[in-house]
Amino acid sequence: MAEVGLTTTIPVEVILAAGDVPVDLNNVFITDPDPEALVRQAELSGYPRNACGWIKGIYATALRYGIKRVVAVTQGDCSQTHALMETLQAAGIEIVPFAYPYDRDRILLEQQMLRFIDRFGVDWVQVEKARAALKPVRELVSEIDKLTWQEGKTTGAENHYWQVCCSDFNRDAGAFFKEAQEFYQQAQSRPARKETIRLGYTGVPPIITDLYEFIESLGGRVVYNEVQRQFTMIDALEDDLVTQYQRYTYPYDIFGRIEDINRQVAQRRLDGVIHYTQTFCFREIEDLLIKQGVNCPVLTIQGERPAPLDARNKLRIEAFIETLCFRALSNKPR
Numbered sequence: 496m497a498e499v500g501l502t503t504t505i506p507v508e509v510i511l512a513a514g515d516v517p518v519d520l521n522n523v524f525i526t527d528p529d530p531e532a533l534v535r536q537a538e539l540s541g542y543p544r545n546a547c548g549w550i551k552g553i554y555a556t557a558l559r560y561g562i563k564r565v566v567a568v569t570q571g572d573c574s575q576t577h578a579l580m581e582t583l584q585a586a587g588i589e590i591v592p593f594a595y596p597y598d599r600d601r602i603l604l605e606q607q608m609l610r611f612i613d614r615f616g617v618d619w620v621q622v623e624k625a626r627a628a629l630k631p632v633r634e635l636v637s638e639i640d641k642l643t644w645q646e647g648k649t650t651g652a653e654n655h656y657w658q659v660c661c662s663d664f665n666r667d668a669g670a671f672f673k674e675a676q677e678f679y680q681q682a683q684s685r686p687a688r689k690e691t692i693r694l695g696y697t698g699v700p701p702i703i704t705d706l707y708e709f710i711e712s713l714g715g716r717v718v719y720n721e722v723q724r725q726f727t728m729i730d731a732l733e734d735d736l737v738t739q740y741q742r743y744t745y746p747y748d749i750f751g752r753i754e755d756i757n758r759q760v761a762q763r764r765l766d767g768v769i770h771y772t773q774t775f776c777f778r779e780i781e782d783l784l785i786k787q788g789v790n791c792p793v794l795t796i797q798g799e800r801p802a803p804l805d806a807r808n809k810l811r812i813e814a815f816i817e818t819l820c821f822r823a824l825s826n827k828p829r
C-alpha cells in the first residue's frame with residue numbers, strides 16, 4: 496500500500512480501488528503541531544512571501560512526510576497548483592495529473608477519469624465497488640451535519656472536521672467510519688443548543704485556527720460549511736462515479752456554487768454567511784460574485800498563515816454578529 500498525496504478532493508475511489516492510501520496534504524499540514532513552521536520551511540526553500548499559505552504548507556508537508564506520489568488537479572482547483580507540482584517534481588515526487596473541465600462536460604470528465612483509472616491500474620468495476628463501500632461513510636457524515644443544523648447538537652468546528660475529512664477519510668475509511676459512528680452516538684445524546692445567530696461558512700477551509708470557537712463565544716454558530724459539505728458528495732451518491740464528480744460544485748464555476756449556497760441558506764434558515772478568503776488566492780476575486788449572488792448578508796474575512804484570528808477579523812465578526820442580532824430582533828413579530 497503506497498501513500499498518495501492529495502491537494503484537494505479528487506476521485507478518491509480510484510486510489511482506494513488500487514489499494515493505495517489517500518493522504519490529504521491540507522489536513523496533514525493544518526493538524527501538524529506546528530503548521531507555521533511548515534510555511535516557514537517552504538519560504539526557506541524559496542517560496543515567495545506572496546504565495547498562498549496553503550500551497551506553502553502542502554509543499555513542506557509532502558517533503559516532511561516523504562510522500563512519493565501526488566495527484567495534481569491541473570484545472571478546477573488552484574491557479575498555484577502548477578508551480579507547486581513543478582517544485583514537488585523537482586524534489587523527486589511523481590505527479591499524477593487530473594483535471595475537472597470548467598463547464599462540467601461529461602465526456603471530458605469521463606476521459607479524465609479513464610486516464611486516472613488507467614494510471615492506477617484498476618478498472619471501473621473495482622472503482623464502483625470502492626464507491627459503494629464509501630457510501631455509508633458519506634451518509635453517516637451527512638447525518639452528523641444534520642445533527643448540527645437540524646438538532647443543534649454539534650459545534651461548527653465538529654461539523655467542519657467530519658466533513659472536511661471526507662477528502663481522504665483520514666487515510667483509513669474503515670477506522671474513520673467507526674470513529675464517526677461513536678461520535679454520532681455520543682453527540683446524539685447531548686442537549687440541543689439554541690444559538691442566537693445561525694451562520695454559514697463559504698470559501699476554502701480556514702487556515703485560521705480558532706474561527707468557529709470565536710463565533711460561538713459571541714452567541715453565533717456555523718451550521719453550514721459549504722465546501723466541506725461538498726466533500727461528502729451527499730447530493731450525488733445514487734448515481735455513478737462520473738455523475739457524482741460532475742455534481743460536486745467546488746471545482747467548477749462559481750455560479751453553481753452560489754446556487755448550492757442559496758439552497759442551503761433557505762433550508763438551514765441562515766441569518767448570514769461568512770466568506771473566508773485566503774490571502775494571495777485567486778478565489779479572492781470571486782468574493783464580489785458571492786456578495787452579489789448570496790441571498791443573505793455576507794461578511795468577508797481573510798487569513799494568511801496558520802494562526803488564531805487577528806484583532807481586525809475579530810472586530811469585524813463581532814460587528815457582523817451584532818448587526819445580525821439587531822436585524823433578527825427587528826424582524827421578530829411583536
Ligand code: SF4
Pocket residue numbers: 547548549550572573574575576699773775776777778
Ligand atoms: S487557498 Fe486558493 S491559492 Fe491557496 S491552495 Fe486553495 S485555491 Fe490555491
